[in-house]
Amino acid sequence: MMLKNFTQTRLFHSSRHLLNLKAAIADVIPKRREELLHIKKNFSDVKVGDITIGSVINGMRGNQSMYWESTTLDPNEGIRFHGKTIAECQKLLPGAPEDNGKGEFLPESMLWLLMTGEVPSEEQVRKLTQELAERGAKLPPHTEKLLTSLPRDMHPMTQLAIALASMNKGSIFAEKYQEGSIGKMDYWEYVYEDVLNLIAALPKITGKIYSNIVNDGEPLGHYNVEKDWSYNIASLLGMTVSDSVNMHSLTQERSNDFVNLVRLYCGIHVDHEGGNVSAHTTHLVGSALSDPYLSYSSGIMGLAGPLHGLAAQEVVRFLVEMEKDVDSVENVKQVEEYLWKVLNSSRVIPGYGHAVLRKPDPRFDAMLNFAEKRPKEFKSDAKVQLMKQLSQIAPKVLKEHGKTKNPYPNVDSASGILFYHYGIDQLLFFTVIFGCSRAMGPLSQLVWDRILGLPIERPKSIDLNTIKKICKI
Structure with a gap:
């Protein structure tokens, strides 16, 4: 596609009044550049945290060493998009006009929020939707x-x-x-x-x-x-x-x-x-x-x-197999016994736990709410009902098992089985x-x-001998 006239993107007005996403981004650039430059010049020596040997050899888990503009993931609160929760995004971000406010927000709305940090108007989203x-x-x-x-x-x-x-x-x-x-x-x-x-x-x-x-x-x-x-x-x-x-x-x-x-x-x-x-x-x-x-x-x-x-497909496979082996998804004791059988064979319950989260995944709640708003649609689907039942039973079993840091369902617990319900069965x-x-x-x-002119990413690596010296081995 031919580039449009870029000069218009340098007009600085409130992005709430700019219908073009690129112009809205250009509107917020000067402030963001100035803020980052100020921090770089005056606070580069401030420590974010101490990197441990355990972090080095365990996938850099938890190192706060990467700049990311639009989202933050709190272990307890879950994901926030420029400070807004999923529930707030569902309330604030525009959806498709034909849904009359009863449908889900458009991903185009989220794209605008991610790019600019501001909630777009319906007109801005319509323009962006048309452009895409x-x-x-x-x-x-x-x-x-x-x-x-x-x-x-x-x-x-x-x-x-x-x-x-x-x-x-x-x-x-x-x-x-x-x-x-x-x-x-x-x-x-x-x-x-x-x-x-x-x-x-x-x-x-x-x-x-x-x-x-x-x-x-x-x-x-x-x-x-x-x-x-x-x-x-x-x-x-x-x-x-x-x-x-x-x-x-x-x-x-x-x-x-x-x-x-x-x-x-x-x-x-x-x-x-x-x-x-x-x-x-x-x-x-x-x-x-x-x-x-x-x-x-x-x-x-x-x-x-x-x-x-690929976690969602593993959950679907698990639910399909489990549904064959239990007489009824309502049989709590049988479901619990099945889960213990899985755990005692050194396998995991797919869809439970998360690398960062330590509380229930808000994305799972959103997917579950989608199903619960449509009881007639999902009532006769035993696999979807089993998914819902597991969200109540599995955390109790995992807590008793004691080896899972987060025993709660993540988004993969629900997402794949909902697509499967509608006939998308290629896992x-x-x-x-x-x-x-x-x-x-x-x-x-x-x-x-x-x-922001971020540089090439180039962390320093260390070998085993260096680790030994640091640890005085």
């Missing part, structure tokens, strides 16, 4: 051809990483940097263009990957330039009434519910501070001035790891939808990395 829909209307021909050529049984996340990396061919930032025609203070504007183009392309890429898996590459739905980002993801999965080609027999109500499930899932998964593998990898690769396509394709490869993005594919959502947080940070 127009940018995403056509995939680069080489990317589409490449996706068509991939083996149908290739891992969905590999397909996603390949597609995103291939879009590097059209990177505006990479082209301008290679020309040597831009200064450091202007990097962000070209990175921003790549970021929006990447996010806009995700519905079509996602739909193509899913059609590769289940329909021999033939389209399952239509892209609708008049609709929002999540709607087009749902449509291209064959899950909307008006735009589906040949898949599920859906009522309008179920179609609307699925679209809102995508909006909710993508809205609350956009970011989870900077230390998780997908976010950190995107930031790390981007710190070398790799363009957003290369940076986020690297993040996707991290998200594909079983310890990061490896769940993480592709996760990848759509997670793009917004790390890529927003990538824009701010360039705005």
Whole structure:
């Protein structure tokens, strides 16, 4: 896409009155740059905390050594987006106009919040939704051809990483940097263009990957330039009434519910501070001035790891197997015995515990509330009912077991089984939808990395002999 006139983005007005996201970002840049420069000049020697040997050899867990602009993760309170909880975001962020305030907020609303730190107006979100829909209307021909050529049984996340990396061919930032025609203070504007183009392309890429898996590459739905980002993801999965080609027999109500499930899932998964593998990898690769396509394709490869993005599929497998072995999800004693059997065989209960959180995951609460608002829809689904039952039983068992720091359900306990309920039963594919959502947080940070001129990331490593000397061994 051709760059628009950048001079307009340097007009500094209150971003509440600016309809264009890029102009709203430009509005807040001077203050943020000044604040960071002041801290860098005057407080660089202030200690954040003491890094221990245990931290060095245990994955740098808990080291407060990374700058992240938009989200913070408190062990007790959960995720906050520029200081706002999920519940506050659900109340404040605009949704789709056709839902009349009864649906979920749009991920586009969250993207605006992540980029600017301010809650957008409905008009600002409408403009951003329209811009993303127009940018995403056509995939680069080489990317589409490449996706068509991939083996149908290739891992969905590999397909996603390949597609995103291939879009590097059209990177505006990479082209301008290679020309040597831009200064450091202007990097962000070209990175921003790549970021929006990447996010806009995700519905079509996602739909193509899913059609590769289940329909021999033939389209399952239509892209609708008049609709929002999540709607087009749902449509291209064959899950909307008006735009589906040949898949599920859906009522309008179920179609609307699925679209809102995508909006909710993508809205609350956009970011989870900077230390998780997908976010950190995107930031790390981007710190070398790799363009957003290369940076986020690297993040996707991290998200594909079983310890990061594949947890939802493990939960679904667990629930499917467990449901076969219990006579009734209402049989509390039998459910407890099943959980003890799992724990006593040195396995874990998937979907419980978290690397940072020590309290129930607010994202799980949001997904659970989605199901509880639709009792008729989920009443007859034993696996969804088992998910709900486990959220009450498993924490008690895990507390008694005593080896889990956080015995509460995380978001993966609920997310995958809800998609499974609606017919998205290709378990490896769940993480592709996760990848759509997670793009917004790390890529927003990538824009701010360039705005603030953050350097290449280069921590110092130490060997075992050095550790021995420090420990006086």
